[in-house]
Amino acid sequence: MTEQSFNTKIVHNNISQQNVGKSKSTPIYQTSAFTFKDLDHVESYYAGDVPYLYTRENNPNTNELGQAVAQLEGAPAGVASSSGISAIMAGIFSVVEAGDHIVAAEDLYGGTQQLITKQLSSFGIEYTIVDFSSEKAIKEAIQPNTKLLYTESITNPFLRVENIEQLVNIAKEHNLKTMVDNTFATPYLLQPYTQGVDLVAHSATKYIGGHSDVTSGVVVGHEELINKANQKVVGLGTNLSPFEAWLTQRGLKTLALRMKQQSENANAVAGQLQQSEDIKQVYYPQNVSENGHGAIVTIELAHHVNVDTFFKSLDWIKIVPTLAGVETTVSYPIATSHRALTDEERQTVGINEYVVRISIGIEEAQDIISQLLKAVQTAK
Ligand SMILES: Cc1ncc(COP(=O)(O)O)c(C=O)c1O
Known part of the structure; x- marks a missing residue:
């Protein structure tokens, strides 16, 4: 090999291009391209x-x-x-x-x-x-x-x-x-x-x-x-x-474990929220699969509940415009996921200012229920 100067050495520093042994996890091929010998x-x-x-x-x-x-x-x-x-x-x-x-x-x-x-x-x-x-x-x-x-x-x-x-x-x-x-x-x-x-x-x-x-x-x-x-x-x-x-x-890799726990929690949360007079409607399907019914619970708060106060009264349940993490989060479709729709389009599907989408996490179900009900109570 010819002697290399510092400026050449610094960019040709891939000491080994081989995956040594069989790594348990697939290595990250953080490369924009692959090399060819001829x-x-x-x-x-x-x-x-x-x-x-x-x-x-x-x-x-x-x-x-x-x-x-x-x-x-x-x-x-x-x-x-x-x-x-x-x-x-x-x-x-x-x-x-x-x-x-x-x-x-x-x-x-x-x-x-x-x-x-x-x-x-x-x-x-x-x-x-x-x-x-x-x-x-x-x-x-x-x-x-x-x-x-x-x-x-x-x-x-x-x-x-x-x-x-x-x-x-x-x-x-x-x-x-x-x-x-x-x-x-x-x-x-x-x-x-x-x-x-x-x-x-x-x-x-x-x-x-x-x-x-x-x-x-x-x-x-x-x-x-x-x-x-x-x-x-x-x-x-x-x-x-x-x-x-x-x-x-x-x-x-942990999808099954997460979905099992999150679906079970969601089922429990939906059941409890249905009992509340301050929640007009709870949307949670019961006919999805034998493995569960999913981990999203959507609610329409009763119209005497102050929605802003409801969101402010949540403590570790954060407002996040996404879903499906391991933490329970809430989102407000009218302001985020369905914001770009016209009023008419939102009305057609039933999204109004009282609709809150809850993405249920893997925490203890009772903790999630207590926090949601406390926020509803504070906001009524
Ligand atoms: C059901 C559904 N499909 C597709 C998307 C879009 O996915 P992404 O934000 O990864 O582009 C979302 C995002 O919230 C979603 O909820």
């Missing part, structure tokens, strides 16, 4: 014989996350991306192009609704938003250029459990694809792909990651569609960083 070696990437070239195209950590979620959902393929929204976008783009039409549920996460109505429409993708609890409404919305039916397995924030069987049947009748956001349910509770859904998306920022320390997304489904979704992630540059993929996958 030009034939470069060509062998394009021939499919070498797996990695450039991290925006693929990387061991992001691949592993996509495959891990696909496996849990019972799907053959999956791709990770920079956020839930970008995973949803990649999935939708794998089915539709300019001039095509989507029929989407009216009670989606506000950001997804905006993606469809504001962003995708600017690419020439048409849409109709309807009440998916009505089979008739879905069927009537289908047009000759419709390609995709889009919904959430458990909707945000009112937790309507989608009738997947009905949806898949409508899609089959009309030769359409289906896509379901399974963020609230997670594969621990529901696996829509195994029920015939073509594409399943996750904001992995939520329960898949589980610790509120990462923003990421995954879409899983048939190989052919996921290949197309992957081309969108690569081509639009919405890839996930290796470290974020690694963090998400670390969180994923």
